[in-house]
Structures are given as structure tokens and as C-alpha cells.
Amino acid sequence: MSQRIYDVAIIGGGPAGLAAAYGARQAGAESVLVIERDRELGGILQQCIHNGFGLHKFQEELTGPGYASRYIKLIRQDAKIEVMLDTMVLEVAADKSIWAVNPKFGLMQIATKAVIFTMGCRERTRGAIRIPGYRPAGVFTAGAAQRMVNMEGYLPGKKIVILGSGDIGLIMARRMSLEGAKVQGVLEIMPYSNGLTRNIVQCLEDYDIPLYLSHTITKIHGAERVTGITCAAVDGKMQPIPGTEFDIECDCLLLSVGLIPENELSQAVGVKLDAITSGPVVNQLRQTSLPGFFAAGNVVHVHDLVDFVSEEGGIAGKYAAQYARGNLSAPVRTITVTAGTGVRTVVPQQIDVPATVIEPVRLFMRVTQPDKKIAISITSADQTLVSRRLPVAKPSEMIVIEMPASKLEEAGEQLTFSIQTQ
Amino acid sequence: MLNINKTDIVVIGGGITGTAIARELSKYELDVVLFEKFPDIGAGSTKANSAILHAGFDAKPGSLKAQLNVRGNKLYHDLEEELGLEVKWIGSLVVAVNDEEMKTLTELLERGRTNGVAGLEILSREEVLDREPQITQNVAGALWAPSAGIFLPFGAALAFAENAVRNGVKVITDCPVEEIVTEAGKITGVRTKHGFLAAKYVINAAGVYADEISRLAGDDSFAIKPRKGEYILFDKKTSNLFKHVLFPAPSKVSKGILLSPTVHGNIFVGPNAQDTADKEDVATSTDGLNEIINKAKKLIPSLPLGAAITQFSGLRAAADGDGDFIIQPSSVTQGLIHAAGIQSPGLTSAPAIAEMVSSILRQQGVELKHKVSFDPVNPRKIIFRDLSHEAQQQLIAQNPLYGRVICRCETVTEAEIVEAIHDSCGARTLDAVKRRTRAGMGRCQGGFCGPRVTAILARELNIPITAVRKDSPEAYLFFNKMTADCKEVLA
Numbered sequence: 001m002s003q004r005i006y007d008v009a010i011i012g013g014g015p016a017g018l019a020a021a022y023g024a025r026q027a028g029a030e031s032v033l034v035i036e037r038d039r040e041l042g043g044i045l046q047q048c049i050h051n052g053f054g055l056h057k058f059q060e061e062l063t064g065p066g067y068a069s070r071y072i073k074l075i076r077q078d079a080k081i082e083v084m085l086d087t088m089v090l091e092v093a094a095d096k097s098i099w100a101v102n103p104k105f106g107l108m109q110i111a112t113k114a115v116i117f118t119m120g121c122r123e124r125t126r127g128a129i130r131i132p133g134y135r136p137a138g139v140f141t142a143g144a145a146q147r148m149v150n151m152e153g154y155l156p157g158k159k160i161v162i163l164g165s166g167d168i169g170l171i172m173a174r175r176m177s178l179e180g181a182k183v184q185g186v187l188e189i190m191p192y193s194n195g196l197t198r199n200i201v202q203c204l205e206d207y208d209i210p211l212y213l214s215h216t217i218t219k220i221h222g223a224e225r226v227t228g229i230t231c232a233a234v235d236g237k238m239q240p241i242p243g244t245e246f247d248i249e250c251d252c253l254l255l256s257v258g259l260i261p262e263n264e265l266s267q268a269v270g271v272k273l274d275a276i277t278s279g280p281v282v283n284q285l286r287q288t289s290l291p292g293f294f295a296a297g298n299v300v301h302v303h304d305l306v307d308f309v310s311e312e313g314g315i316a317g318k319y320a321a322q323y324a325r326g327n328l329s330a331p332v333r334t335i336t337v338t339a340g341t342g343v344r345t346v347v348p349q350q351i352d353v354p355a356t357v358i359e360p361v362r363l364f365m366r367v368t369q370p371d372k373k374i375a376i377s378i379t380s381a382d383q384t385l386v387s388r389r390l391p392v393a394k395p396s397e398m399i400v401i402e403m404p405a406s407k408l409e410e411a412g413e414q415l416t417f418s419i420q421t422q
Numbered sequence: 423m424l425n426i427n428k429t430d431i432v433v434i435g436g437g438i439t440g441t442a443i444a445r446e447l448s449k450y451e452l453d454v455v456l457f458e459k460f461p462d463i464g465a466g467s468t469k470a471n472s473a474i475l476h477a478g479f480d481a482k483p484g485s486l487k488a489q490l491n492v493r494g495n496k497l498y499h500d501l502e503e504e505l506g507l508e509v510k511w512i513g514s515l516v517v518a519v520n521d522e523e524m525k526t527l528t529e530l531l532e533r534g535r536t537n538g539v540a541g542l543e544i545l546s547r548e549e550v551l552d553r554e555p556q557i558t559q560n561v562a563g564a565l566w567a568p569s570a571g572i573f574l575p576f577g578a579a580l581a582f583a584e585n586a587v588r589n590g591v592k593v594i595t596d597c598p599v600e601e602i603v604t605e606a607g608k609i610t611g612v613r614t615k616h617g618f619l620a621a622k623y624v625i626n627a628a629g630v631y632a633d634e635i636s637r638l639a640g641d642d643s644f645a646i647k648p649r650k651g652e653y654i655l656f657d658k659k660t661s662n663l664f665k666h667v668l669f670p671a672p673s674k675v676s677k678g679i680l681l682s683p684t685v686h687g688n689i690f691v692g693p694n695a696q697d698t699a700d701k702e703d704v705a706t707s708t709d710g711l712n713e714i715i716n717k718a719k720k721l722i723p724s725l726p727l728g729a730a731i732t733q734f735s736g737l738r739a740a741a742d743g744d745g746d747f748i749i750q751p752s753s754v755t756q757g758l759i760h761a762a763g764i765q766s767p768g769l770t771s772a773p774a775i776a777e778m779v780s781s782i783l784r785q786q787g788v789e790l791k792h793k794v795s796f797d798p799v800n801p802r803k804i805i806f807r808d809l810s811h812e813a814q815q816q817l818i819a820q821n822p823l824y825g826r827v828i829c830r831c832e833t834v835t836e837a838e839i840v841e842a843i844h845d846s847c848g849a850r851t852l853d854a855v856k857r858r859t860r861a862g863m864g865r866c867q868g869g870f871c872g873p874r875v876t877a878i879l880a881r882e883l884n885i886p887i888t889a890v891r892k893d894s895p896e897a898y899l900f901f902n903k904m905t906a907d908c909k910e911v912l913a
Binding site for chain 1: 654655702703704705706707708710711728730731732733734811814815818819822823824825826827830831833836865866867868869870872873877887888891892893894895896897898899900901902903904
């Protein structure tokens with residue numbers, strides 16, 4: 001291992017990390033390191049062989065690996081971006097030294113001027129939501145099953161029930177159908193789906209797969225391999241309603257019950273986390289509460305479109321490079337961004353205003369519940385700075401709102417996002 | 423496979439009782455074969471319980487439970503060192519919340535002293551709050567038992583089995599005993615899928631199946647009435663919530679729902695107690711989980727439910743009758759020795775049960791001659807995450823697979839998994855790897871490493887991916903992709 005000090009070290013070579021590496025180089029970083037634990041770059045995109053990626057970014061409909069390859073090419077062409085595959089980061093220290101390990105170089109202590117966290121997220125498990133019943137073979141998180149089918153070439157089952165109508169669950173319903181498996185149904189505890197509308201249509205309706213809204217699983221059957229599940233309708237408090245139970249036969253249960261930003265490394269070094277997003281609190285530069293530590297993508301908040309993950313990665317890369325080169329000017333004041341009525345999350349949670357405001361800020365928000373004909377307003381000290389009307393809003397679909405530079409100048413110490421129904 | 427047709431002693435059951443017995447018998451010049459019907463040892467009651475080394479104040483004075491608990495607790499102190507067991511002697515508190523329960527503590531203290539438990543004392547409310555600040559404000563006092571510990575029961579069974587193998591015992595997994603052959607009321611051998619094995623003595627350590635094994639030998643003197651207990655395990659980030667094993671004051675029927683740290687820094691709550699007729703019934707239930715949550719919150723009100731990572735249940739192999747252990751020669755069939763009805767404090771008692779079984783064999787006329795070559799010590803296993811950076815670097819230099827982390831939550835390397843597969847009682851299933859290495863035991867519960875460990879098992883065992891099992895004999899994980907002929911599915 002060289003004793004060099006990288007300008008920017010990026011932990012995670014998925015879409016956020018790739019875009020961060022590219023962004024850092026564009027902004028003048030002289031040496032960039034991407035550390036990836038898997039055998040190839042691209043992260044979760046490599047197992048997402050369906051199309052629908054890149055409509056915003058490339059105005060094209062690409063597959064996951066296709067989307068990843070656009071960035072991987074850019075990275076691989078650039079001699080000043082080093083990539084370490086098959087490498088696990090064990091620890092990040094406050095002085096930004098990174099302890100990582102791989103079979104080739106063993107244990108390494110890597111020095112860098114700026115760190116970008118792009119570790120993505122992990123799937124919520126059966127245990128986290130306490131599904132009762134047996135613990136047989138055949139219960140998988142949807143993403144783990146997707147990897148087995150699409151990358152390793154095996155089936156997790158032949159008669160499938162899916163719990164959770166998030167996008168991964170919906171995509172897997174179609175994928176398993178295409179593999180010849182029978183998908184018996186998708187169960188969703190909420191009264192609405194948590195997936196993109198296009199996925200409901202293209203993955204369930206097109207394959208006549210029933211979607212049971214306001215239903216959950218009350219027991220998993222089968223001492224060795226799954227033989228079926230019992231499900232029930234749930235009441236307003238999401239508790240099973242006695243007497244509504246029915247059984248569905250299956251040999252496999254796939255769980256698509258939420259994603260959790262993977263922040264063990266960031267948390268251990270002392271980065272402040274947002275209790276709602278479970279990701280670091282970041283400013284518009286995607287800098288965390290610790291100077292020189294940046295974060296982007298699903299590690300900050302779970303996205304529904306990779307295009308926005310790339311956008312965030314690019315931002316983090318750009319400003320991490322500026323930080324490393326000593327070009328990041330100190331803010332003169334800070335605006336705190338808060339989620340008000342009807343809004344679940346807004347990222348970034350903070351806007352650090354530099355001496356001269358030159359750039360507009362794009363904010364990513366999610367609503368708390370689905371609604372039609374809403375108005376979003378951004379207020380500061382009782383003054384509405386920006387407002388926008390939307391015909392439909394769903395918690396599953398992230399809303400992007402741009403704050404013009406002029407409006408940022410008008411804003412006080414706090415910006416509040418809220419929803420008014422008409 | 424089994425390339426012998428005769429042995430001195432057959433042990434049926436590879437749980438903690440059977441493996442402790444096998445290890446005890448390996449001290450002597452005897453041929454011993456242990457049969458376990460599951461693909462792994464310790465896969466029944468041993469893997470799903472409270473994992474506590476009880477002090478011994480609970481059992482009725484004079485019972486086998488009382489006697490063997492206290493003796494077993496002492497023996498673990500030596501075994502910890504010899505076998506490299508993961509034990510933490512953290513002590514236990516029986517917590518009282520009113521005057522009536524304080525009286526119960528006094529009774530327990532007396533009973534404990536009669537049973538020979540050292541160090542018992544009753545703590546005041548202030549002393550309890552000082553030791554456990556998160557405990558309920560209703561606390562009135564507690565019985566402190568410094569000799570209670572926590573350990574890894576599966577790890578202990580594995581260590582017993584590996585040491586037994588090291589000293590000449592044959593451990594055969596994936597192999598139910600199908601028949602016990604007797605002639606004129608005497609055992610002559612057992613039959614398994616590997617054929618007939620002649621033996622004069624059979625030790626029945628078959629856990630919840632001990633009554634069925636007994637019946638195979640013509641002895642129906644007892645029945646096992648399994649009693650299920652459910653548990654919830656929490657993320658390691660909860661590890662500061664409390665420091666000792668916490669019991670509520672016991673009622674007439676139950677020791678109650680306890681809370682305990684684990685040796686690996688998680689915490690858990692459980693178990694409840696439900697009779698079940700089904701010996702494979704390890705399903706959890708909404709009602710059961712709610713019951714243990716509600717009761718656990720009476721001791722630790724701030725229990726963070728959002729940090730739960732898994733739920734499981736286990737069966738206590740309770741016998742009918744007076745509820746005491748059944749450790750005795752069969753009164754019907756000569757050569758059959760029961761180590762049955764082993765419920766709590768069975769884990770703690772296991773090494774003492776093993777001593778008792780060997781003395782029964784001696785009384786039965788078996789010559790117990792010490793083996794000169796007996797080696798009581800197991801070589802230590804390498805746990806990468808616990809090593810210094812220098813030691814980690816050295817290991818990777820010797821074997822690059824130590825440089826590949828497979829389980830990211832628990833930092834388990836590929837080399838540790840490969841070793842777990844090739845050890846003397848090697849892992850054959852995904853859960854067997856998990857129990858040995860912790861790969862898959864963390865907060866993501868194998869979501870990331872499961873497919874990777876499956877691939878490593880297939881490679882190391884030279885079997886197809888589709889032949890890799892989760893745990894039990896038929897628990898296959900993955901299927902081959904289907905060809906054009908999907909009639910069976912679509913029908």
C-alpha cells in the first residue's frame with residue numbers, strides 16, 4: 001500500500017459512490033479512491049436487471065447494469081480514480097483514516113482529506129417487524145432473493161407470497177412470474193401501496209397478481225420449508241382483525257418491508273443522524289455534522305429513483321473535492337430546514353449560506369400520506385417563499401423542489417415545508 | 423460414514439446433554455458413538471433457550487435438579503478454560519416489586535443456602551437501582567446471586583462434541599436412530615441408515631424425543647411433554663440497558679419472563695411457557711410475543727422494541743411425573759440409561775449429568791479405565807473481529823481468506839467460515855455456520871451474507887447450491903431455474 005493521502009475517499013461503489021467519484025474529479029480532486037465490498041462496482045444496480053433507470057439523468061430507459069456501466073466507464077477511464085474491490089471498511093476514525101481489509105493487501109490504513117459515505121441501505125428483516133410463526137427455509141428479503149435469481153442464477157421458490165408493496169417487492173413479483181413461478185399475492189399493511197405507480201401497473205396488474213391492501217401476515221407455516229402463510233386484514237392501528245384470517249399456500253415468502261440506511265460506520269465516527277431518515281443530517285453540499293465527512297444516496301435517505309441518488313453523489317463529490325483542496329468557503333449563516341404539517345422528511349436538513357449566494361438548492365421531500373390536489377409551501381418567519389401545487393402526492397414518490405438563490409437570501413433561520421390540502 | 427459395526431456405548435442425541443456425556447465418556451478406554459438426527463449437533467432445545475448458568479437457588483432441595491445444578495455450575499468454571507467456552511459470570515437478580523415478593527426472595531435465599539449456593543444476598547431497593555438504573559421504579563429489592571452466568575449453549579455443546587471427537591468418540595449427524603435392538607430384555611445394538619451397530623449400552627439423551635427413543639427399546643415408563651418458550655432478541659446497540667440476568671420474583675407456576683444480556687453483547691427477553699403436543703412446534707405467536715413484551719416491560723420499562731432483530735422459540739423437554747430430571751437405568755430394558763426430562767436447569771447441569779451417567783455405567787458393570795492420552799483441552803478458534811490489527815494482518819498474510827469479510831454486521835471472514843465447515847464437527851448447513859461464526863446473526867439477519875455463505879458451503883462441501891440447507895433435514899434454500907416445462911407449478 002502506498003503512503004499517499006487521497007483527496008477524497010468514497011466508501012461504497014454503488015450509484016452514489018460512482019457519481020461522487022466522478023463529481024469529485026470534475027471539481028478538481030487530484031486523487032480519488034472508491035472502496036467497494038462486492039466483486040464489482042455498481043452496487044444494487046447490478047442485480048436490478050429490469051428497465052426504468054435513467055429517465056431523468058440520461059432521458060433514456062436503461063437497465064440497472066446499463067445505468068451503472070455509464071458511470072463505471074467514466075470511472076475506469078480516469079487514472080486518478082483508484083478502485084478497490086472485494087474490500088470491506090472496518091472503521092473510519094475521526095482523523096479520517098480508514099481501516100479497510102481485503103484478501104490482496106490485507107489490513108490497510110488509508111489516509112484521506114475528505115470522506116464520502118455512500119454505503120447505501122439494507123433491507124428490513126422479518127425479525128424487525130416480528131412476523132410470528134415458524135422459521136423455515138424459504139423466507140428471504142426481496143433484495144437477497146433478487147440477487148440469487150439475477151446474479152447467481154437460482155430460484156428462492158416456485159410459489160411465492162410477497163409481503164410489502166415497495167418497489168423491490170413489486171419488481172420481484174414480476175421477476176418471479178417471468179421465471180415461471182406462481183406469485184400468489186402481494187400483501188401490504190398500509191391502505192395504499194408503497195411502490196411507484198408504474199410498478200403497480202407493470203408488475204402486478206399486467207400479471208394478474210392480487211394486491212391485498214391493509215393486510216398482513218399473522219403466521220408463517222412449515223417447520224422445515226415454508227408451506228404457507230396465514231394473513232389477516234388490519235384495522236386503523238395496523239392490528240390484525242380477528243376473524244379475517246385466511247391461508248395462502250406458498251413455498252417462499254419474500255419480504256419487501258422497508259430499507260434502512262446503513263450508517264454503522266458513520267454513526268461510529270460520530271456523525272449526527274436524523275431520527276426520521278435514519279441517515280446523516282446533511283447540508284446542501286451533503287456535508288455531515290463533521291467537517292470533511294460527506295454522505296450521499298440511500299445512506300442519507302432512501303430514494304425511489306437512482307437518478308436522484310446520482311445527483312446527490314455528484315453534489316457530495318464536488319464539495320468533498322473543494323474541501324480537500326481547501327476551496328470550500330465557510331458559511332456566514334445556517335438555515336435549518338424542517339418538515340412541517342403533512343411532510344415526513346426533507347433533505348438536506350440544513351442550508352449553509354456562503355458569503356455570496358450563487359447556487360440554487362434542490363430539496364428532496366416526502367409526504368406523510370397519499371393525497372390529491374395538494375399545495376406545498378416553504379415558509380420562513382410566516383412568509384411563504386415558495387409554493388407549488390401537485391395533482392397527486394404519495395409517500396413513496398420523492399418530490400423535488402428547487403429553492404432559487406434569491407429566495408434563500410430572503411429566508412430567515414428556519415425554513416418549514418408543509419402541505420395544504422385543497 | 424460409519425465404518426465400524428460394534429461399539430461399547432451409543433449416545434442418542436447431540437444436544438448439550440448428549441455431547442457432555444460423550445465428552446465425559448471419552449476420558450475412558452471406551453468406544454463411543456453419538457448419533458444426532460439433525461444435520462448439526464445442538465440444533466434442538468440446546469440452540470433456543472435462556473442461555474443461563476443458573477446459581478441453583480430455584481430447585482427443590484434434594485432433587486436431582488438442585489444437586490446437579492450447583493455441581494454443574496462449579497464444573498463450568500474448569501470447562502470454561504479447558505474448552506475455551508464463552509462464559510460471563512455476570513450474576514443474577516431476582517427482582518421483587520412488593521412485600522409479598524420480598525417474602526418470596528427470603529424463601530429463595532433459604533432454599534439456595536440449603537442447595538449449597540454461595541454468595542446469595544438480598545439487596546435493598548437502593549442497591550438494586552444503583553446496579554441497574556433502568557430497572558422499574560417499583561423495585562422493592564432483589565436476590566443477588568453472584569455465581570450465575572451467561573454463556574453460549576450451542577458453543578458449549580460444540581466444544582463438548584469436538585473434545586469428544588478429539589478423544590476418539592465418533593459423532594454422526596444427519597442420522598436418526600431407527601431401531602434399538604434387544605434380545606431377552608437386553609440391548610444388543612441400534613439400527614440407523616448406516617446399518618446395524620452392535621452395542622450393549624445406549625444412553626438416551628434425545629431431548630424432546632427421549633420418550634420415543636425409550637419406547638424403541640420397549641420402555642414406556644415416562645412421556646415428554648414439551649413446553650414451548652418464546653424469545654425476542656435485540657440489537658447490540660441495546661447492550662447498555664442492563665448488566666445482569668434479571669428475573670421477576672417467581673410465581674407458583676413459572677420462573678417468569680426474564681431479561682438477560684448475551685455473551686455477544688445483545689440482550690433478550692423471554693421465555694413464556696406453553697404446553698404443546700407437537701415436538702417440532704417452534705413457531706412464535708403474536709399473543710406469545712406480546713405476553714413476553716408486556717411482562718419484560720414490568721422490569722425494564724424502557725425496553726426498545728424497535729431494536730428487536732429476531733424472535734424464536736424453543737422447547738423444554740419436560741417429563742411427566744414430578745418434573746425432576748430422569749437420570750437412571752431403565753427399569754425395563756437392560757443397557758438403556760436415561761438422561762431424560764432435561765429442562766431448566768439442564769444446560770447448567772449438563773456436565774454434572776454426564777458425571778452421573780458415567781457413574782451409573784460403572785454401577786452397571788462397565789469398566790471405566792482412564793485413557794492415558796485423554797486431552798481435555800480444545801484448541802482455541804480464531805475470531806478475527808476480536809484480534810489486534812497486527813494479529814489480523816499476520817493471519818491474512820498466512821491465509822488471504824481472512825481478508826475477505828463475508829458477514830458485515832458481525833465482521834466474519836471467509837476463512838472463519840471455511841474453518842467452521844472443515845472442523846471435526848463441521849458445519850453442514852447455513853444455520854450451522856451461523857451458530858459457529860455469527861455470520862447472519864447481526865442486524866441484517868443474513869440478508870447480505872446468506873447467499874454468500876450458501877455459495878461457500880456448496881464449494882467447500884462439493885455439493886450443488888440447491889443441496890444447501892438452512893438447518894433441518896429438508897430445509898433446502900434454493901431451487902434450480904425452471905426449464906420450459908412449468909406444468910407442475912402452473913397446474
